[in-house]
Amino acid sequence: MIYLGSDEIKYMLMMLQLTPDLRQVLEQIARSGGKVDEDQADELRDLCNDQLDLCGYDESYKLNDDGKKLESLVDKLFIG
Numbered sequence: 001m002i003y004l005g006s007d008e009i010k011y012m013l014m015m016l017q018l019t020p021d022l023r024q025v026l027e028q029i030a031r032s033g034g035k036v037d038e039d040q041a042d043e044l045r046d047l048c049n050d051q052l053d054l055c056g057y058d059e060s061y062k063l064n065d066d067g068k069k070l071e072s073l074v075d076k077l078f079i080g
Contacts (some may be wrong), residue, residue: 016048022043045078049070
């Protein structure tokens, strides 16, 4: 289980193309607290990686601000 802070949740709700179920989970955690389970973390990590490819780099292929946030989330959501 992975704890997500309110800023991280708000960012993911705004930036990611979430499934309705995953959106509901994040909204519930934002309201009442809680953690995401391993399957949810895997799905969120995949979505963060997809978004990183779309908007995470500048014209020199260096991480921009969104890229840094997304990369941080990818690392946090990794369950090894």
